[in-house]
Amino acid sequence: MNALEIIKERYNNSASANDSSKPDIAFIGLGNMGAPMAENLLKAGYKLSVFDLSEAATQRLHQAGARVADSPKDATNNAQVVITMLPAGKHVHSVYLNDDGLLSGLPKGTLVIDSSTIAAADARMVADVANTYGIEFLDAPVSGGTGAAIAGNLTFIVGGSTEAYARAEPILESMGKNIFHAGNNGAGQVAKICNNMLLGILMAGTAEAINLGVKNGLDPKVLSDIMLQSSGRNWTLEVYNPYPKVMNNVPSSNGYKGGFMTKLMNKDLNLAMQTASETKVDIPMGSKAAELYDVHSVQHGDKDFSSIIARHDASIL
């Protein structure tokens, strides 16, 4: 970027920051995913009030131009839109539904977007309470790791009314590339969990297929190429091969650092098990993948989820 472009970009940012047609946003939860998502909203010209328990996180956003709030409630002052990006259902419950939770104090017509990955039943419960207060609630979990959050090309899978979805779409487009409307409240969580359960199955299955070939004398790259061009083709063979050195710029060629951590895949598979159990649905393949990731996460929770291949060959790690 040359100097002129830098100046232009600064001008555009500051111009759009004053764009009164854009709603003010409260952003709560500035972790590895939330912080870059909030930064992308600032870059897109939204006025942001942020809250997180970590001072380092809020400082980072302060420097990027956000107002730092003292509490979730403080962050929502004057906000027409609230976005949360929290670790688990209990945090979402606490922020929205506790005695000093947000829902009871927000003005009617506020749009609430929860991008946390939580159980669909929890998302539906929060949505139901929100609706009784006249607040529009969307579950909008994301797919894509921290790299996608930084680059602003996350995938959002959204559940809620068509009207709320239409309000949210331009905001989500500042943080993501693919925005899907999966259905009514809870449908975003259900679709994400179905996708990630399938991803766990694809990864565990692809890892063991490559290992079976290698243990029977095949070259992992030759076998991967054959399956990629045959009916075994799947996302992991396309962009995320689990076998070391078959593909460049993936965690398997970098000591399984970065990427999507095993403990997060483990969490998603357990959410799938919970959803299946609550709705009396049989998921034998998902349950088997969950079992494998449960065991693998004991020692390797912080490694990328493609490291599941090491259960077949410990020398890989």
Place this chain on the structure above:
Amino acid sequence: MNALEIIKERYNNSASANDSSKPDIAFIGLGNMGAPMAENLLKAGYKLSVFDLSEAATQRLHQAGARVADSPKDATNNAQVVITMLPAGKHVHSVYLNDDGLLSGLPKGTLVIDSSTIAAADARMVADVANTYGIEFLDAPVSGGTGAAIAGNLTFIVGGSTEAYARAEPILESMGKNIFHAGNNGAGQVAKICNNMLLGILMAGTAEAINLGVKNGLDPKVLSDIMLQSSGRNWTLEVYNPYPKVMNNVPSSNGYKGGFMTKLMNKDLNLAMQTASETKVDIPMGSKAAELYDVHSVQHGDKDFSSIIARHDASIL
């Protein structure tokens, strides 16, 4: 095709049928796959001697221009290349290794291509015996169903020496579109079985992911589209969706008729189990898929393998 094109094609075929640079081929095993494969060799101008126990099958090839032989041995008279397409390892064993088996009688330098899907260990054994007789053996199982066999766009996954592979390639190109050299003898069978085990995992996993979504209120097409554009993407979502009416021109929208029969997927998964057991490799996801297809094949062996989704909802069948 207009009249001129038809005449040209006839002329080219008859011209190439007299092309003495092409080896004479013996083709043994004219089932649903073998018959159209043999016909494509005739169309490509190869002189063919054929054998099958079924008179209907040999008559069909006779009318297409093949010489019908009285026995496998008779078929190989004057043949420089032998191709077999047989149901299982025991048939391959019988044709090549029995007392009156072919290998002991073939001239040195004959190229033998076995396109049956059998255990890698069986393929290696036949290859070893062939090599002691100075015969070049390739295991070359196919991927793709009868439609691909008729259209001449099968996938061949080949194991054997580079020299033998080079001799076979132009012949296989008359019957297939993608030809892969997987490695040494047995590697074709190993690669095919790895791919088809993975396919069984993808199909069973995709079916249960869609079912989980549907039972939780999602539209099967909306969920399929989301996963297709996310990290759950795989061959079954791309071209072979198992849920009825999501996709046109696939078995799931045609009562699960045609396609790739459940009993054949069952056979391939059992071959994967056998290969894994013989080489002491753990395949938990493949084993689970094998178990599901074992049960499903009891009642639905002749239905397309995507009908595995009906285990979640009997009303689908």
